[in-house]
Amino acid sequence: MSTTRAAPTPPGHRPAPERGNTPADERRMTWRNRLYRFDMRYMPYLMIAPFFVLFFVFGLFPLLFNAVVSLRNYRLDDPTLPYWAGLDNFSRLVGDEDFWNALYNTFGIFLLSTVPQLLLALVVASLLNRKLRAQTWWRVGVLLPYITPIVASTMVFSVFFSREFGMANWALGLFGVGGPDDPIDWRADKLHSWIAIATMVNWKWIGYNALLYLAAMQSIPRDVYEAAAIDGAGQWKQLWRITVPMIQPVVLFTVILSTIGGLQLFTEPMLFDQNAQIATGGPNGEWQTIAQLIYKVGWKDLNLGYAAAMSWALFLIILVVAGINYVLTNRLSGGKR
Amino acid sequence: MSARRAGVVGRAPQDTPAGIWTYLFLALTMLFAAFPLYWMLVIATSNDEALAKLPPAVVPGDQFMTNVREVFSLQDVYFAASLVNSLIVSSVVTASVLFFCSLAGFAFAKLRFRGSNVLMLFVVLTLTVPNQLGIVALYIVMGKLGWNGTLLAVIAPGLVTAFGVFYMRQFIVNTVPDELVESARVDGATTMRVYASIVLPAIRPALAVLGLLTFVATWNEFQWPLITLSGTDFPTSMVAVSDLASGNYVIYRRVLAGAFIATVPLLVMLFIGGRQIVRGIMEGAVKS
Amino acid sequence: MRRSWTHWARAVAVGAVSLAMVAACSGRSTTGGSDAADGQVTLKINFWGDFGLQDLKTKYESANPNVKIQLNSGEYNAQHEDLQKKLIAGNGAPDIAAIDEGFMVQFRGQADKFVNLLDKGAASYESKYLPWKWKQSLSADGKTQIGLGTDVGGLAMCYRTDLFKAAGLPTARDQVSALWPTWDKFVEVGQQYTAKTNKKFVDAGTNLFNPILAQQQVGFYNEQDQLQLEPGPKVAFDYTVKAVQSGLSANLVSFQADWDKGFTSGAFAVLACPAWMLGHIKQTAPGTEGKWDIATVPGGGGNWGGSFLTVPKQGKNVDEAYKFVEWLVQPEQQIEIFKKVGNLPSQPALYSDPAIADFKNPFFNDAPVGQIFPKMAQGLTPQYFGKKHGPTRVAVENVIRRVENKTLKPDAAWGEVVKEAEKAARS
Secondary structure, three states: OOOOOOOOOOHHHOOOOOOOOOHHHHHHHHHHHHHHHHHHHOHHHHHHHHHHHHHHHHHHHHHHHHHHHHOEOOEOOOOOOOOEOOOHHHHHHHOOHHHHHHHHHHHHHHHHHHHHHHHHHHHHHHHHOOEOOOHHHHHHHHOHHHHOOHHHHHHHHHHHOOOOOOHHHHHHHHOOOOOOOOOOOOOOOHHHHHHHHHHHHHHHHHHHHHHHHHHHHHOOOHHHHHHHHHHOOOHHHHHHHHHHHHOHHHHHHHHHHHHHHHOOOOHHHHHHOOOHHHOOOOOOOOOOOHHHHHHHHHHOOOEHHHHHHHHHHHHHHHHHHHHHHHHHHHHHHHOOO | OOHHHHHHHHOOHHHOEOOHHHHHHHHHHHHHHHHHHHHHHHHHOOOHHHHHOOOOOOOOOOOHHHHHHHHHHOOOOOHHHHHHHHHHHHHHHHHHHHHHHHHHHHHHHHOOOOOHHHHHHHHHHHOOOOHHHHHHHHHHHHHHHOOOOOHHHHHHHHOOOHHHHHHHHHHHHHHOOHHHHHHHHHOOOOHHHHHHHHHHHHOHHHHHHHHHHHHHHHHHOOHHHHHHHOOOOOOOHHHHHHHHOOOOOOOHHHHHHHHHHHHHHHHHHHHHHHHHHHHHHHHHHHHO | OHHHHHHHHHHHHHHHHHHHHHHHHHHHHHOOOOEHHHOEEEEEEEEEOOOOOHHHHHHHHHHOOOEEEEEEEEOHHHHHHHHHHHHHHOOOOOOEEEEEHHHHHHHHOOHHHEOOHHHHOHHHHHHHOOHHHHHHOEOOOOOOEOEEEEEEOOOEEEEEHHHHHHOOOOOOHHHHHHHOOOHHHHHHHHHHHHHHHOOOOEOOOHHHHHHHHHOOOOOOEOOOOOEOOOOHHHHHHHHHHHHHHOOOEOOOOOOOHHHHHHHHHOOOOEEEEOHHHHHHHHHHOHHHOOOEEEEOOOOOOOOOOEEEEEOEOOOOOHHHHHHHHHHHOOHHHHHHHHHHHOOEEOOHHHHHOHHHHOOOEHHHOOEOHHHHHHHHHHOOOOOOOOOOHHHHHHHHHHHHHHHHOOOOOHHHHHHHHHHHHHHHHHO
């Protein structure tokens, strides 16, 4: 935080001219004075007001109002139900297989995507951190997936992981896995569908995270590495022993970011379905995530009250998981220092 | 231990010239990153058979215009309109984010007012609140306003971002000297005048970065536009692409031609502003 | 400093202009398609798949220059869900909405949200329609008719003559029909085919389940709208599982890309064909022309699918909308649709019209489709479809797919059907 702030003497307080003041001059003076006072005292609030007003109306208020909706019977197709539902939506949630299944899927995909994603990002970052020719070109290149719409890339991956004509099965077939007679059905069971979706997530975010790591790596003072030369640490060891602990805050930041993002996964599982319109995430909800289930309950089953309750549950889960991740990552990457 | 080896390990990575393996691995990474986009282009330019071909087709075909024409002529997808809609939404949101967030960022960075610290802390805290969680209530609110199914429903929630305020504040703290603000004040400049004549010119690079990031993110948004705009005549391009892939005839060369067209504006932005985007992401990382 | 001000002013101007554009656009959406000033009317019609309307639209537009027709084809489930949402919201529904018989009970229960076509003079059509078709879209009190029927599905089997020949099976349609008087026999033929060629016989388990279910007295729901899984769905399900266990199914998801490709690649040799399926095959696999033929369905007749055109009340041009619907159900248009995409009209008088009775479909080896399908449609007692028929069907189809994917053991499958169907009934 910067502590120096501009606080100049107001122009109106400049020594008044010695010549006799006419009433008109005085009036102008007080008007300017008032304007000045207003500018100093209230202008800052006016400047931040648009942000806070808009954020409150479209960001915070819905979040809070969600709590009210979750306590109501809010069925679009049945307005005759009693207004308040009490905790019905939440008690239904506890016994709802679909919810727990979606939670399980969300975590499965989350693990399969976050861990490889951050590890590979570290490796890519450490390579980008070398003295490279055409440095900018490489950095921009790894951002290709970041700017590609998830909708567009998921369409490609959806074809890529097709059972009959997919390139994934063809490529695996070259290595003797699956093959044309016994192709892998990427949409038939949990593990395969999770891998397919995690691949999409990894593809999207590795480059972005690598740049975050790279930025942190470049701010590590050079003498740290010089000192480490005495140990005779190789490049790999250098990465794990020196670099990673030094960029620990950014690692924490990315872990939290991907937790928040990963637990809200929607587009990939949604469009991976052969018939995206039914939003079930596979015949038995093999890869239905919570965000997708909320969509289905809210806008397919038209039960907004229950969907709101699920949103709250997801919110709490994200808080808890982000907290746990924070502590864990802190221990892991800091412990070696 | 040879002197050569000691020399290598003693150097910071930034000073170690990349070896052949580094280049090789990076090239593989690039291939991985570019492949889906490339294959999108291959299918988008081919006829129906290319998709089912094994080993896969790897060379773009000559059917691009045919496919594109088909995509644009599908009445129920509103593809052309969707591109305009996305352009409107992304532009308005970007302009608004740049204006309001730089304004608030300036106030937090350089002006003294009661409660500024607490309010800034609030902004930082809300950085991490996933607004997707309020989506059910947002839908109800938009319904009460009568905005569901219109572009307003998609624009309004994006008009300001906590990240924008945070980013702008950091940048202004670091790049606009207090003395400059002070001397302008002494000359009798009002706060808005200072904002317009000193702050805005100084933060142009940051505006470029925030603008690019905001535009890309808004263009790519899917869940909320899907909820509020699907089934209307006003889809965004992402909703339109997903519409191409639903229905009783899913023709992937069309789907991917549509997906490709909807990606092109962003590819152009990356091509022109790639350096800025990279810098924006990296600066964001160090400062946060 | 002046320069900055102009910059700043320009930014504001751009912002204002964009906002104005947005306002203009969203404004346009609320006025719907109508523009009273020059009498131009745009009619939006929502349906799924191919209703054979492309050419008719042009024809109608040139005959009625003040009307523009906007065809809006979507996914089957999505179109119905979307309509439901729009009816609740009170705006946004199309001027004309197609509704499948499977969703009809749900919508005729909200008859007040649709224009009563009897008020528009539709009563004169009652005598022209198959009686059961007319009743399907009639409200419970019989006072409101919410839709006019377009097609009925009927039921037959489409098979690939070239693949049958290669497997040493007969190829003539009478002989093929004689192969499978019952579903038991059908499964046996499939086993022969699979043993001989090592290829799959049918496209998907779900596409066995649906037609067999359609042949049962009671579907998922009885007339009291209670879920009734036995005997109807159970019978259909058991045959399906038997076929899947015998390795007959190519396990494709219908109306998805792999399924579409299967028509061309010969991934399966036979599939259940309601009349509306003919158009889909022709469009997805144009290269297979002449390789298909049509035989009767095992287990006697039956009907699978068939739609109605309705006019939601919230539309701004309900009179124009009804005029178009009325025009579409006239014999001339119905016959044209039949020839174009195969959809069988639901007005029996047309069945004896030579244009239909003598029509042979060249794509299907000149099969006399004008004879095959009407026979079934006429003698039919239709099933009752409950309000939750749509979601229940999706749920049970999902269980079948799990059996096909081998992620669910066949002997545990029925339990899952019961569980999932009950869940869907409650949803």
